[in-house]
Amino acid sequence: MPHLKTVVHPVVWPQERDLVTGGAGFVGSYVVEKLREKGCRTIVIPRSRDCDLREAADVERLYGQARPTLVIHLAARVGGIGANARHPGKFFYDNAMMGLLVLEYARRSGARKFLGVGTICAYPKLTPVPFRESDLWNGYPEETNAPYGLAKKLLLVQAQAYAAEYGLNAVTVFPTNLYGPGDNFDPETSHVIPALILKCLQAKEANLPQVTLWGSGRPSREFLFVKDAAEAIVLAAERHNDPEPVNIGSGMEIKISGLIRLIARLTDYRGEFVYDTSKPDGQPRRHLDTTRAKERFGFAARTSLEEGLRQTIEWYRAHKMAVGAG
Numbered sequence: 580m581p582h583l584k585t586v587v588h589p590v591v592w593p594q595e596r597d598l599v600t601g602g603a604g605f606v607g608s609y610v611v612e613k614l615r616e617k618g619c620r621t622i623v624i625p626r627s628r629d630c631d632l633r634e635a636a637d638v639e640r641l642y643g644q645a646r647p648t649l650v651i652h653l654a655a656r657v658g659g660i661g662a663n664a665r666h667p668g669k670f671f672y673d674n675a676m677m678g679l680l681v682l683e684y685a686r687r688s689g690a691r692k693f694l695g696v697g698t699i700c701a702y703p704k705l706t707p708v709p710f711r712e713s714d715l716w717n718g719y720p721e722e723t724n725a726p727y728g729l730a731k732k733l734l735l736v737q738a739q740a741y742a743a744e745y746g747l748n749a750v751t752v753f754p755t756n757l758y759g760p761g762d763n764f765d766p767e768t769s770h771v772i773p774a775l776i777l778k779c780l781q782a783k784e785a786n787l788p789q790v791t792l793w794g795s796g797r798p799s800r801e802f803l804f805v806k807d808a809a810e811a812i813v814l815a816a817e818r819h820n821d822p823e824p825v826n827i828g829s830g831m832e833i834k835i836s837g838l839i840r841l842i843a844r845l846t847d848y849r850g851e852f853v854y855d856t857s858k859p860d861g862q863p864r865r866h867l868d869t870t871r872a873k874e875r876f877g878f879a880a881r882t883s884l885e886e887g888l889r890q891t892i893e894w895y896r897a898h899k900m901a902v903g904a905g
């Protein structure tokens with residue numbers, strides 16, 4: 580394969596035409612807010628009801644209208660362990676198709692830069708901790724989220740191939756588990772933090788003496804506050820010009836049993852927790868090495884888990900009250 584030198588144009592935010600797929604979603608809305616703070620004037624946010632990014636004709640039309648100089652690809656089918664386990668086919672197909680098409684048409688339309696967003700679920704199940712980018716290919720991901728993780732890892736291969744063959748400035752970042760105000764609290768599809776907050780608040784309201792949790796409580800996770808994640812994504816879009824993958828995390832690690840104790844304290848739930856070990860634990864440990872993000876584009880997380888959880892719980896309480904009042 581020929582290896583072209585990646586063509587790098589400096590990012591000048593007020594002059595860019597940004598296409599942010601998934602820009603109305605949880606992470607996307609914070610990314611769009613950051614882009615506006617940076618002075619971006621043109622930000623195109625396609626919605627799935629008008630533009631299905633799994634369909635080539637829709638993606639071609641979108642690029643024809645938007646003519647972006649810079650693409651941030653966040654659109655995805657996303658969910659917790661339960662949703663991944665129920666819909667492995669949809670998680671694989673939707674994410675693979677969206678990635679393939681959004682990057683291919685970025686190339687065809689002459690976009691100058693493409694930033695793809697992967698996931699920590701792409702890492703092998705038993706990666707040595709902390710996970711280094713060089714370990715991404717050293718094994719198969721944890722079974723419950725492998726179709727999602729591998730579909731997102733295709734983006735990295737495609738970005739590297741396009742950088743090598745076409746000189747496209749295509750970069751890929753791999754965020755850890757994210758959380759924050761605006762997160763998805765639907766019990767069918769939510770991730771672990773909103774699921775645990777909801778359980779504690781409901782148990783407190785109903786005066787329940789105990790709450791049953793999925794799995795053993797022993798796995799560990801790393802969490803990054805969504806505003807910090809948006810800052811990292813925008814910094815990478817601005818400053819990172821290398822197809823090597825980059826982790827985006829907070830550098831902390833906490834067991835699920837510790838997380839639930841913290842959430843119980845912050846929601847003032849005083850009951851007991853019972854672990855249902857017939858339910859899957861997911862990956863045993865998750866903790867990213869975040870050195871590369873610091874070195875390459877100066878990103879370091881700022882929000883502590885406790886502060887981030889406090890803001891998330893406050894948001895949910897206010898949001899739920901608003902919904903109830905409406």
Ligand SMILES: NC(=O)c1ccc[n+]([C@@H]2O[C@H](COP(=O)([O-])OP(=O)(O)OC[C@H]3O[C@@H](n4cnc5c(N)ncnc54)[C@H](OP(=O)(O)O)[C@@H]3O)[C@@H](O)[C@H]2O)c1
Pocket residue numbers: 600601602603604605606607625626627628630631632633652653654655656657673696697698699731754755756757758770
């Ligand atoms: N949340 C996390 O913990 C986490 C962790 C690591 C990485 N990530 C990555 O971050 C990105 C954003 O995740 P998120 O949590 O913000 O998800 P989200 O809130 O579910 O947002 C995803 C967005 O994708 C769009 N979308 C889905 N299917 C589409 C389709 N067929 N055509 C067009 N648009 C479609 C949706 O647009 P509409 O609103 O118009 O339907 C939605 O706004 C994803 O790439 C995810 O893999 C997330």
